[in-house]
Amino acid sequence: xxxxxxxxxxxxxxxxxxxxxxxxxxxxxxxxxxxxxxxxxxxxxxxxxxxxxxxxxxxxxxxxxxxxxxxxxxxxxxxxxxxxxxxxxxxxxxxxxxxxxxxxxxxxxxxxxxxxxxxxxxxxxxxxxxxxxxxxxxxxxxxxxxxxxxxxxxxxxxxxxxxxxxxxxxxxxxxxxxxxxxxxxxxxxxxxxxxxxxxxxxxxxxxxxxxxxxxxxxxxxxxxxxxxxxxxxxxxxxxxxxxxxxxxxxxxxxxxxxxxxxxxxxxxxxxxxxxxxxxxxxxxxxxxxxxxxxxxxxxxxxxxxxxxxxxxxxxxxxxxxxxxxxxxxxxxxxxxxxxxxxxxxxxxxxxxxxxxxxxxxxxxxx
Numbered sequence: 001x002x003x004x005x006x007x008x009x010x011x012x013x014x015x016x017x018x019x020x021x022x023x024x025x026x027x028x029x030x031x032x033x034x035x036x037x038x039x040x041x042x043x044x045x046x047x048x049x050x051x052x053x054x055x056x057x058x059x060x061x062x063x064x065x066x067x068x069x070x071x072x073x074x075x076x077x078x079x080x081x082x083x084x085x086x087x088x089x090x091x092x093x094x095x096x097x098x099x100x101x102x103x104x105x106x107x108x109x110x111x112x113x114x115x116x117x118x119x120x121x122x123x124x125x126x127x128x129x130x131x132x133x134x135x136x137x138x139x140x141x142x143x144x145x146x147x148x149x150x151x152x153x154x155x156x157x158x159x160x161x162x163x164x165x166x167x168x169x170x171x172x173x174x175x176x177x178x179x180x181x182x183x184x185x186x187x188x189x190x191x192x193x194x195x196x197x198x199x200x201x202x203x204x205x206x207x208x209x210x211x212x213x214x215x216x217x218x219x220x221x222x223x224x225x226x227x228x229x230x231x232x233x234x235x236x237x238x239x240x241x242x243x244x245x246x247x248x249x250x251x252x253x254x255x256x257x258x259x260x261x262x263x264x265x266x267x268x269x270x271x272x273x274x275x276x277x278x279x280x281x282x283x284x285x286x287x288x289x290x291x292x293x294x295x296x297x298x299x300x301x302x303x304x305x306x307x308x309x310x311x312x313x314x315x316x317x318x319x320x321x322x323x324x325x326x327x328x329x330x331x332x333x334x335x336x337x338x339x340x341x342x343x344x345x346x347x348x349x350x351x352x353x354x355x356x357x358x359x360x361x362x363x364x365x366x
Contacts (some may be wrong), residue, residue: 013231026351040187045069047279052135054078055294066130105304122151199242213261225310240276265335266342289322
């Protein structure tokens with residue numbers, strides 16, 4: 001504990017930038033590494049999810065991520081469920097001046113969500129023969145959940161800045177996560193959270209997976225506007241401990257821990273798993289793909305909040321195709337491409353052949 005002043009003490013916490021992975025006494029051939037990840041009844045080729053952000057996930061890119069072996073999560077309160085054809089508004093967002101971008105985002109996202117488009121977009125992904133996942137914020141889950149469930153997705157993601165099992169509000173009937181999850185026959189992934197206690201509460205709701213972090217890491221949105229930030233290395237480690245204790249409490253039920261935030265390069269993916277994550281949810285790296293709907297721009301839901309925007313539309317260099325960004329080959333040396341190959345190589349160099357064993361690797365703070 002550290003004394004901040006006479007009346008306040010604080011724990012020391014670490015970000016992914018503060019730590020490094022330590023090689024073990026043996027190395028492996030990269031061909032020996034098995035990156036397959038199973039969550040509920042779905043098995044994926046690698047433990048990477050594409051974040052539900054309109055700048056990276058359209059039905060087409062969600063299908064491509066699924067074809068490559070990952071899981072693309074579509075934002076079900078984004079442009080593809082507000083507009084029959086979102087291409088003109090995406091073009092407008094790509095062309096507007098930085099000074100006008102926040103106001104433009106707010107105006108574009110003021111269009112109402114059309115429930116029939118939720119079903120249509122999910123059906124489009126399913127018809128391609130890949131896993132289907134869609135995301136709503138906690139505020140919109142009760143209103144649109146029936147349309148999501150009717151589309152029979154493989155996963156229902158409830159993703160917000162900070163999600164709790166017990167939300168108190170005088171403005172509206174709060175979402176009771178435990179009763180909601182038990183009422184629907186769809187595996188739910190929920191978050192974000194940042195500490196042991198909140199993670200335990202979320203795991204007890206029956207969630208299949210818990211998101212660690214608040215997303216939006218590329219723009220440091222919540223730190224600058226709300227003063228809230230998640231030191232991801234510590235948060236992942238704490239939630240991984242909650243996963244272990246919940247397994248004991250529940251008689252063996254395993255809840256997947258998914259890092260969601262501050263995962264901007266391939267090395268961050270490896271470090272997140274080394275801290276205890278089962279998988280990572282990435283945003284900014286995929287915004288660098290030439291197929292990304294944002295056309296080189298990247299933004300999250302925080303950027304278009306109607307009353308308190310926190311975050312911005314940011315420019316990211318496009319480096320290659322979505323396939324190259326995810327599975328290579330890479331043409332850069334900065335960790336922006338071949339995310340899967342880099343994770344495989346990190347595990348091989350340190351002597352591990354699967355994700356579960358790699359979670360036990362030694363790390364150092366520096």
